Each structure stands twice: as C-alpha cells, then as structure tokens.
Amino acid sequence: GQQLNQSPQSMFIQEGEDVSMNCTSSSIFNTWLWYKQDPGEGPVLLIALYKAGELTSNGRLTAQFGITRKDSFLNISASIPSDVGIYFCAIDDNYGQNFVFGPGTRLSVLP
C-alpha cells in the first residue's frame, strides 16, 4: 500500500515560536490533507489541498501542496499551548473512500 513519511517525528518548542513539518511520498497524489489529533480525541481536518503548488491558510496554519505532488508542508506561526497534539498528513487514495495517513508529528509546546 501507499506509505507516507512525516518529519520530524516529534518536536518540543517554546510558546510563540513558529513550527514547520513536512510529509513525503514516493507516489504522486492529487489531494493532500492535514489533520490534528488532540489527546483522547479523534483527528480533525485542518487543511485540504487539491492543486499542486497550492498554498492554503487556516488562521495561524499554512499548508502547501508540493509542486511535484509528492510532498506537502504545514507551518504553524506563533505557537500557543493548544497547538499541542499529533499532526497527521494524509492522502485521499480513492476519491474519499480510502485515506492513507502518515505516522504523525507529535508537537509539544513549552510555556
């Protein structure tokens, strides 16, 4: 099956810092997704990307669909304590029928 790689696996940052994380694949995909999972909850969609090169923002979050269609990046500006959680990238492998998730980036924000 498809495999996504995320880096870093985990990161500890100070409140107020900016954060960058990325997701790569060996295959080309037409939809890239970013989800966040709070402790004890299910994942929640943050940003969906549908076009190579697309740059989309959602508040302090910005994500980009790589031009090669094999990667995507997520940036968080001015981190706050509620940004703590696991960030998953995902691809839509079968028109909404089959999502493949990366292993996640675990973010910790230190006050």
Add this chain to the structure above:
Amino acid sequence: NAGVTQTPKFQVLKTGQSMTLQCAQDMNHEYMSWYRQDPGMGLRLIHYSVGAGITDQGEVPNGYNVSRSTTEDFPLRLLLAAPSQTSVYFCASSSGRGLAFFGQGTRLTVV
C-alpha cells in the same frame, strides 16, 4: 450536531471473546470507514464502505468483519479477540474530497 458517534468509549475483552463496535453518523455521508491507531503507526484502514450494502477491505482487515445495512450505521465486529487487536479504533465518515469526520474513538484492550 452529533456528527460521528462511536460506542463504547472503552472496552476490555478476554482473548477469544467477540464484540461489536458501533458507529453512527447523521450527516448522510456515503463513505464510512474504520481505522485502528497504534503508537507510532498513524491510522491504518481496516474496512470501508462506499454506501449501504457495499463494503471492502482496507490495509489490515484480518480478524474484523463489517456490514452496512443503512447509510447511518457501520458496525465493526471482532470475531475472536486477540491481544494483537488491543488498539484505539476510529470510525470516520466522508462526503468525499478528503473531508472526513472522525468519532472520538473506542479504546479496546484484549487480555
């Protein structure tokens, strides 16, 4: 606005027992799916459904059964529980284009 509802939230089973994890959605989505989440491995697809009466296997289907008799419900059955099935299980529904909504999860321990 219930969204996706999973029951139970927690369950302990003995090896060899069977049980059904319930999932219901009230958004009239055609697509529903079940994932399991294990530490460091992201979410892996177990089974999915593209509509009532239609199901298919995902990445890790062994040991699990599903059926979809209505649009709203998509139960997951463990036939002979094994310790390897200890995990957190998430149900999701989707309208397509990557816009999946997840339940809060069922934490299952098999002893």
